[in-house]
Amino acid sequence: MKVAVVGASGYVGSRLVPELLRRGHDVVATHHRSPSTAYPWSGEVEWRRVDVHDEQAVVAALSGVDAICYLVHGLDDPDFMRLDRQAADNVAYAAGVVGATRLVYFSGIVPDLPPEELSDHLLSRLEVEQILATAATSVLTLRASMVVGAGSTSFEVMRQTSQRLGVVQTVPSWMGSSVIQPVAAADAVYYLAEALERPEVTGHLDVVGPDQLTYLTLLRTYARAAKLLRVQLPVWLAPVEVVARVAGRLVDVPAPVVESLIPSLGHDMVAGRDAADVLGEPSGGRLTVAEAIRRSLVTRRVGSDGVAGAADGAAVGGDPQAPSVGDPAWARDRSVLDWLRGALPGR
Numbered sequence: 001m002k003v004a005v006v007g008a009s010g011y012v013g014s015r016l017v018p019e020l021l022r023r024g025h026d027v028v029a030t031h032h033r034s035p036s037t038a039y040p041w042s043g044e045v046e047w048r049r050v051d052v053h054d055e056q057a058v059v060a061a062l063s064g065v066d067a068i069c070y071l072v073h074g075l076d077d078p079d080f081m082r083l084d085r086q087a088a089d090n091v092a093y094a095a096g097v098v099g100a101t102r103l104v105y106f107s108g109i110v111p112d113l114p115p116e117e118l119s120d121h122l123l124s125r126l127e128v129e130q131i132l133a134t135a136a137t138s139v140l141t142l143r144a145s146m147v148v149g150a151g152s153t154s155f156e157v158m159r160q161t162s163q164r165l166g167v168v169q170t171v172p173s174w175m176g177s178s179v180i181q182p183v184a185a186a187d188a189v190y191y192l193a194e195a196l197e198r199p200e201v202t203g204h205l206d207v208v209g210p211d212q213l214t215y216l217t218l219l220r221t222y223a224r225a226a227k228l229l230r231v232q233l234p235v236w237l238a239p240v241e242v243v244a245r246v247a248g249r250l251v252d253v254p255a256p257v258v259e260s261l262i263p264s265l266g267h268d269m270v271a272g273r274d275a276a277d278v279l280g281e282p283s284g285g286r287l288t289v290a291e292a293i294r295r296s297l298v299t300r301r302v303g304s305d306g307v308a309g310a311a312d313g314a315a316v317g318g319d320p321q322a323p324s325v326g327d328p329a330w331a332r333d334r335s336v337l338d339w340l341r342g343a344l345p346g347r
Contacts, residue, residue: 001025001026001066001067001196001197002025002026002027002028002064002065002066002067003020003025003026003027003028003065003066003067003068003069003196004027004028004029004030004048004061004062004065004067004068004069004100005017005020005027005028005029005030005069005071006030006050006052006061006062006068006069006070006071006072006091007030007070007071007072007073008027008029008030008031008045008071009029009031009039009326010071010072011147011149011151011152011153011185011327012071012106012147012152012185012188012189012192013029013069013071014039014151014313014314014324014326014327015149015185015186015188015189015313015314015320015324016069016071016189016192016193017029017039017041017045017314018040018041018314018315018316018317018318019189019190019192019193019320020193020196021041021044021045021316022316022317023193023197025196026046027041027044027045027046028045028046028047028048028061028062028065029042029045029046029047029048030047030048030049030050030061031047031048031049031050032049032050032051032052038324038325038326039314039324039325039326040312040314040315040316040318040324040325040326041314041315041316042326044316048060048061049061052072052087052090052091053083053086053087053090054090055090055093055094058090058091058093058094059093059094059097059098061094062091062094062095062098062100063098064098065098065100066100066101066102067100067101067102067103067104067196067199068091068095068100068102068103068104069104069105069106069192069196070088070091070103070104070105070106070132071106072084072087073124073125073128074087078256080120080124080260081120081123081124081127084124084127084128085124085127085128085131087128088127088128088131088132089131091103091132091135092131092132092134092135093135095135095136095137096135096136096137100137101137101138101199102137102138102140102196102199103132103135103137103138103139103140104139104140104141104142104192104195104196105128105129105132105139105140105141105142106141106142106144106188106192107125107126107128107129107141107142107143107144107204108121108122108125108143108144108145108264108269109143109144109145109181109206109208109269109270109271109272110122110125110126110129110143111267111268111269112272113267118267119263119264119266119267120260120263121260121261121263121264122264122267125143129141129204138199138200138202139202140195140198140201140202140203140204140205141203141204141205142188142191142192142195142204142205142206142207142275143204143205143206143207144183144188144206144207144208145180145181145182145183145208145269145270146158146180146182146183146218146269147182147183147184147185147188148182148183148184148185148209148287148289148292148293148296148321149184149185149186149292149296149313149320149321149322150296150297150313150321150322150323150327150331151313151323151324151327151328151331152185153253153257153261154261155296156251156252156253156330156331157247157251157253157258157261158218158219158222159222159226160250160251160252160253161247161250161251162219162222162223162226162228162230163226163228164250164251165230165250167229167230167231168230168231168233169219169230169231169232169233170232170233170234170235170238171215171216171219171232171233171234171235172234172235172238172240172243173234173235173236173238174238174240174266175215175243175265175266176214176215176216176232176234177214177215177216177234178214178215178265178266178267178268178269179212179213179214179268179269179270180212180213180214180215180218180268180269180270181206181208181209181211181212181213181269181270181271182208182209182211182218182289182292183207183208183209183286184209184286184287184291184292184295184320184321185292185296185313185320185321186282186287186292186295186319186320186321187207187209187282187286187287188207189320190282191205191207191275191279192207194279194280195275195279198279201278201279203273204273205273205274205275205278205279206270206271206272206273206274206275207275208270208271208274208275209286209287209288209289209292210285210286210288211288211289212270213289215265216232216234218289219232220232221289221290221293222293224290225290225293225294225297226293226297240262240263240266243262244258244259244262244263245259247259247262248262251330252329252330252331252332253330254330287321292321295319295321295322296321296322298322312324312325313327314326
């Protein structure tokens with residue numbers, strides 16, 4: 001099967017491509033500006049340039065593919081909701097034009113709330129789902145909350161804040177009591193690959209791990225796995241907008257992305273339709289949160305040349321939990337001292 005991965009050089013895409021190659025599929029990887037040659041699999045795929053906001057460019061890029069995995073979600077532009085709608089409309093149209101028989105979208109778990117109570121991030125995810133569902137093909141949305149793995153945006157925000165906030169960490173009460181069901185990157189990749197091969201399954205499924213826990217418990221679980229002495233204290237006077245701005249400046253992840261994600265942390269995100277009930281369990285079962293974090297930290301330090309060979313998280317046969325040489329610079333490990341030096345005025 002020829003599979004187009006739209007967003008192949010993003011975090012999830014970079015781990016999905018080697019799994020598709022391992023399963024024997026031909027992969028078309030799209031890029032916007034230039035192909036990401038850093039990943040170990042970059043020479044084993046067909047790269048096609050595409051601007052997802054250009055309808056004809058999307059049709060051309062998806063020509064001849066059997067299945068499409070759509071992984072694009074822009075949070076770094078103030079107008080990301082409109083841009084996401086436009087891109088989704090183009091992909092839905094192109095899927096029908098090129099005759100693709102399968103379209104899989106990786107979304108976020110959307111709480112059952114009125115639209116006005118959802119964050120812009122989650123509302124945008126829901127809008128994209130609804131647009132893609134109009135495609136003239138078999139469509140499945142896989143929804144996830146937090147993806148745990150080295151290089152994942154949400155994981156890196158947690159890792160970097162845990163390192164840099166010191167021993168006593170204040171956690172906003174509106175966030176600390178929210179219940180989530182994180183999924184390991186390795187399990188997310190498994191379900192995406194299964195979904196592409198199972199066109200009879202449509203609608204939406206939730207991709208989750210076996211653990212449901214509060215954000216407060218999640219931070220404590222991370223601290224234990226990382227062997228950090230940390231005490232988390234809930235605080236009640238912490239407005240969402242202030243927390244988002246502070247978090248955006250505390251970590252290396254691009255600030256606009258962090259500020260768009262933070263408001264979603266006030267929602268519970270647990271499975272309603274567990275993908276495991278329909279698509280089955282990965283070999284060995286799904287990873288617990290503690291095990292997913294542990295595997296993400298084992299090869300945490302990446303040298304200036306990155307990691308290589310089987311140790312690379314994006315290598316065929318590698319551990320998707322691990323870092324990859326192709327991961328963005330903001331996912332690299334920096335000491336607190338290095339971070340402080342960079343944060344000082346004039347630096």
